[in-house]
Amino acid sequence: MSRTYDILGKVGDEQAFRQEIREWLAECTPKNWRVKWQGVREEDLKSEIIAWLGERRKVGLGTPHWPKEWGGPGLPFTYQIMVYEELSRADAPELDMFTISLFHTPATLFEHGTQEQKDRYLHGITHGTDIWCQGFSEPGAGSDLASLRTSARREGDHYVLNGQKIWSSGAMNAQYCLLLARTDNSGKRKHDGISYFILDMKTPGVEVRPIRQITGESEFAEIFMDDVKVPVENLIGAEGNGWNIAQSTLSTERGLLIFGSVERLARSFELDGKDARDTWMRDVQFRREYAALYGELQSVRLMIRQLLIELEANPDKASPTLPTFIKLIWGPFLQRYTEFLLRAEGLETQKWQPAIPGTSNSSRLRFNDFLKSYGWTIAGGSNEIMRNIISERILGLPRG
């Protein structure tokens, strides 16, 4: 019989808080979930994830990083960090499919949404099972996102959308999409005239086609829009202000979202070394490489901690440059480490296995983790775009 856990009631006593989470996780983390989740996809996987979300909600940790105003528990930062540390440490599954719902949607709506939008849509995430996706990229507009061409034409009390989105993670399962479309073609700069919409994915004229990835999975998709009617109340912010609002959406990708993945990797990094005690840790070259990679891992963890400390102290004064540095260090490090494991563990790593959802970058299926690392170096502003930002906006070098 399960006891009741009062995790949130322990705020104020860090040790008791941590202990309570540990005990709850020890009892309530789905048993053998890695094996089970590896074998299910689509609706079955969704039910698994929703069941785990339900468990988390029972103890108030459905949306642990949300402030009270968003309908979250309003935990102080140090406690949020503890939650993510403990989830990683216990190897509890990630809420795959809900990433955009948990991070991007609230970050966007909270700052720019109307009260009605906030009430309705945030409630659908905290109390319902609304899955959101993000429709920014287009076939012709990737790094140069502002050149997007999906059009939105105002007609009375709605807009009519036409165009195509691509690489939209989770779009197959999503109810809603955070969508950028062009409402005005006459702007001086291509950044002008972009507007930000909430698209109900069930609207007639919306078609979603999954794209098969290098991992064999189909986690992202194309979205086609053919005369799709979106009511005007689904516009976020003012017409034409979409570019600015999109920056809020993207800023969320560089805080706790990375923190969770890195902490999970720190755990699997340690296990990797332990499991290799009698194999590649006895090889002087691999052993040294592992020790060197430990330094890179620590440097990423320390930068993220620094960012979290600054955010905690004053979100408005946190370093605006640190997230860019973190992104440019973390992705390549992850790629090097996962590639290192392929070399160290040899032929065994070449044997194909289905991915394990919910494991972030630490499924410990070597080839899968290696391929998945490209997500961090391409998506959300590629490494090359990060380098442009650092050299131009931080080091002050002229545009080429």
Next chain:
Amino acid sequence: MTDEIGIGELAESFSEFLGTEWPREKAVAYARGSAVYAEDLWSQVAALGWTALTVPEAQAGLGMGLSATAALHDALGAAAAPLPMLGNTLAIALIEAAGTADQKEALLSGLADGSVRASFAHPDATILDADGSVLDGQVADMLDVASATHLFLRGTHAGKSVWIVLPTATSGVSIERTLLADASRTLGTVILSSVAISPEHLMTPEDAAALDDDLLRVAAVSLAADALGGGNATLAATVDYMKGREQFDRVIGSFQALKHRVADHKAALEAARGLVDHAASLDADAPSALLAALTAKQHVTRVVAEIARDCIQLHGGVGFTSEYVPHIYLKRAKLNEALFGTRSVVLDRIADILEAA
């Protein structure tokens, strides 16, 4: 003065002073001569109390910790200052841990006011037999020995590891300087022939291995900090140069191939800073203190050596001349990488610690 704001202000005062007193031109000019250290600069910084940072307050020091040491060495690295500071940093730590009351009395105030300059044996230096009443032997590769007033040597006495402290002016001690690529520091060989010693020359730590680890920790953090300062300085000089130099009718800083390289360097230095700050912030007895220090040492000295290497290339022909600053930082970076354990040695130690955890 041990809170963070204190350290930040301290760091600023270090770099402000060195920025004025030891600008790039001075570092460049110094490297063309053959002085053993920047004597005037040493007197100036000693007068400002920089040599007294970690000396206990009871001995007229400032009683600060490793974060202050790191800030100091960061600033010295940024200026490529030819000051024999590392030996003093280590000597102070050693005397505090293993010195007798008389030895503390005799040495700490001199270290604090800069009149004592220590040359400190590295972890695998020759171990001298100190059982008799005279000392014979040679110790190679003593850092900053040419400018030292005191030698801190490794020995054994009555079956125990000891440290031997000798003034360089002792009869029977001679020193041969070894020229280095890095002109901002020196190495040398100490030759001892029938040097009379007595118990007051010896320090016998209770737990010699633990003390060695702690000294290694202090050296590792200091070198990592020196490297970090140098890396930031050479990158800043290079970005400045890229903003002014024109080719093909545009400044070379507008070429994306170059911009991306310096962006990577900048990000790598930001990441490196976290490792140094963290290692410096830990108490000596924190469980991961040595691991953090060694990790900072191996990672930061390596990253900076690579950045310094690229900064010469980014300067083109002038980067190959002794008149421009990048070579100064490259040479200092390479020495930082090699001192107190080459990378392989340090990585092996890190792997040992990780395995034992």
